[in-house]
Amino acid sequence: MDDLLQHFIVEARELTQQATDDLLALERDPDQAASMDSAFRAVHTLKGSVGLFDFAPMGLALHAAEDLLGALKERRVRTDNIVIDTLLECIGQTERWVGAIERMGQLPPDAAEEGYRLARVLREQADDGSSATSQTDPQVDLSWAEELVQSIDPAVVKGSAKHLVAIRYTPRADCFFAGDDPVALLRAVPDLMAVHLFNRDPWPPATEIDPFACNLKIEAISGAGLDAVKAVFRFVPDQVAIHEIAQSSGRSAHVAAANHGEHRGGDAVGGPRMLRVDATRIDRMADLVGEMVVAKNALAHLAGQAKDGMDAKSLSQGLLASQAAIDRLVVEMHRAVMDVRMMPMRDLFRRFPRAVRDIAGQLGKSVDLSIEGEEVEADKAVVEGLFEPLLHVLRNAIDHGAEPEQARLNSGKPSRTRILLRAQREGERVVVDVQDDGRGIDATAVRRVARERALMPEDELARMSDADAVELIFAPGFSTASAVTDLSGRGVGMDAVRSAVEKLGGQASVHTLTGQGTTIRLSLPLTLVMARVMAVRIGGELYGIPLDGVVETAFIPAARVIPVRDAEAFVLRDRTLPLVRLADLLEIPRPLELSQQGLKVVIMAVGDDLVGIAVDGFAERMDVLMRPMSGILAGMPGVMGTTLLGDGSVLMILDIPELIG
Incomplete structure (x- = not known):
């Protein structure tokens, strides 16, 4: 992987995270002009960077996202949850594409189709100025394609492939200036069976017709494969909709559903691992290397004197002084290396607001997430290793800790569950808390589940304090499907959380008050190196x-x-x-x-x-x-x-x- 592509990957991750932060801020307050401008700049910059490489589907989707953000800035489109959902979907797909590029050096095979789909959804919202309907509805209106299929000779249809391809091509008005020839593109489509050409907009009077403006809309049916048709329109993907249709016995067409797998994180990422470091820390290491060179030269000089017959007492004093200098430099170099590996928790915490939003939306819960201690630093390996366990804890806090809004109001709580994600430094350790004001964990229910699972003898369970009983949520075998329904609190895979934290040299603990909330505390060393x-x-x-x-x-x-x-x-x-x-x-x-x-x-x-x-x-x-x-x-x-x-x-x-x- 060349240096330019490596730089693109690092920059792309930063820009997608910035865009995510800004879009979530806009969802909370649509009138935040600063967040709007920042999101637009991030997407615009990312689109420009993509243009340096042959990643056309990504550029297509980002171009459409930029157009939609422009429409939001100009207030031609209202900023609502559906618009934000669509933009976040585009940013999320961009993140997955960047991951694929890092692993394979190229986009995955389904990138073109996904890029077309995203661009179409984004442009429809930007052009229509309306987001009242969901753009992720899998049902597609192909009545026009059915009419075209009906017009084809039955013998031709019968002898064709099992799947036909429907094409709806709407060239831009300025397509001629871009070097596109719509009719030539249509002729290039293999195995063309039916064509319908008509005007996109009403024709003006003959004296007002602009001969350099294209006013065509083209619908066609091809018997060639989907990939062959897409190849023809690969340079105008934002102007064409291509659907694969299956033939039925009655010669009518219907959409052929296809499930396209989506690659997500969890695979080992090949290639070099990169870390951005403050230049002052690099300068400090360079200074220390210079001092170590001086100490090495002093030791070499002392060795020369010993060879020339230096007396034992002077040699001993010189060696002790040299050892003291080298000891000091080694200690300082250790600290400098640790500083280079340190990264702020901000880089980890910024990934959670969107995750919490998505999880809460899926579960129908109302949650407010607040974050503290983003500036606290820890070793890169510690920060990166915390993502999965913290995501699991946050998911449990939403799923099992957060009560329904009405139940919270009935108990005198605010309607929305509050979750606090906080990091703090304690000596040579970093402590991360996930604290919620939800229902808490019922120690009696924990004992009952532990008894049913035979996790320990009955007499030991009876002697345990409530605090010790609650710790059983970390026991292997405690979390089962039935435990989730019977137990108010967390019982889903907390043994995996503790195991992951202990592999980082840390400990996990829980503190809870029934009806008031729960705090999961993860305590870890500042460095693993x-x-x-x-x-x-x-x-x-x-x-x-x-x-x-x-x-x-x-x-x-x-x-x-x-x-x-x-x-x-x-x-x-x-x-x-x-x-x-x-x-x-x-x-x-x-x-x-x-x-x-x-x-x-x-x-x-x-x-x-x-x-x-x-x-x-x-x-x-x-x-x-x-x-x-x-x-x-x-x-x-x-x-x-x-x-x-x-x-x-x-x-x-x-x-x-x-x-x-």
Whole structure:
């Protein structure tokens, strides 16, 4: 993929997102001139960029969208929900086309047909100045085509292909100036069976006829294939409607329905991954590289002096000074690399208003979405990895949290459900909340569903607090179709949400008040590349544990370890915590003598609970550049990644919550 096309893809994504934001703002307030102008500029710029490439269907649709936006600006068309729906449909299709271009370098095979359809719908709304009828009605009036078919010799029709093609061609008045010859195009149609030519508008008096203006309307039937006919009119797609019709026994024509698959996101995107970075951050990295070159030269000079017989004391002092300088530069370079990978949550959050609007419309719910903390930054991998889990949480908030308008009014609430999407920085973590003022989660209903699904013993369910019971919505197997109907709150795939968040090194939790609302909280590390870890020993091996999950370390005498059925626990400051031996999780034999003396334990936060992880020994804490597992080890459970130690050995960084789960 060449650089120009890569730049187009990046710019196209930004422009489609800008157009989406502006159209949603116009839907809320049609009189916002700034949003209208911004939407028009975004579509106009995108149309111009498309013109640099052979993406005619996309350009056709965007040209029509630009015309409709122009009609809205001039108030020839009223800004209503149907117009906004149509424009958003065009922008959404453009996004999917851009994704296809990124994957394949070209538009998908059905792009031409979809481009014609979108352009026709958009132009009809722009030309008619009316949006009272839905333009997505699959029923097409082909009575004119039936009349043409009836005029054809039955023997000709019988010997033709199973499907005929109906053509309605309305050349523009200025088509001659564009180099188009409507009659020549008609002659180029293969297997032409019937033709009807007539004037598009009433003819003026002979003295007023403009010989350079085309006033034709052409209807025709062809026995050639659909693709062959489209190829003839490929340069005038905005002026022609082409339909495939099937022959029936009575020789009448009817529309042949065809389902054209629509490619959506979820496929792996090939090609290079791109990230826009503030130029000042690049400049900072360049400065640091310059300082590292100076430090390298100083070390080379010191090596030369040592070769010439420099005394040991001076050499030692020089090495220590050089090490201190390099240590400082490495730390600063780490920070600079982290800054380059950081991106604002805005890039993620901007994708949700349209999604919420579409979901609420499909479910018949009235929802207002507000967003806070768009400026909070996190690692690119964290931000991108949050899209699917957050979309799932938002969908559940609308589907299962939002009550009907009348029910809200009866309970003294505003008629529209309020959903808040908020990001905030907490230390070295980013916290994302999805908060709604809906019906909340009924802990009693959760217990009932958990009992029906046999998720845990009855006595344990009875002892659980309401807060702990609500956490069961994250349990695998909890979400079933019947649970959705019986349970007021969220029960659809929340185990998948927690799993996705934990793969990013985070935790998911829920807080709810029946009748008042629910908050789903996702807490994640700021970065997945640079990590601060604590090395621990198991047998003769070292393993890394991310420090962001470590609360403290402790030595637990053997006498304080309590057997609990087939597990273990211990008491720490009057609190009983579960004990898990890391050697058992890794299936490594335990050193018996260490277990008899006592246990070195890492106290970790796993979800909202504390768990003690028994290890053989503690080693150093370090900042590492973590590499994800690749090759046959990609997706290996319980391992977040690896890093190289100073002696060249590999340190595996463990995902403790996944190992325990």
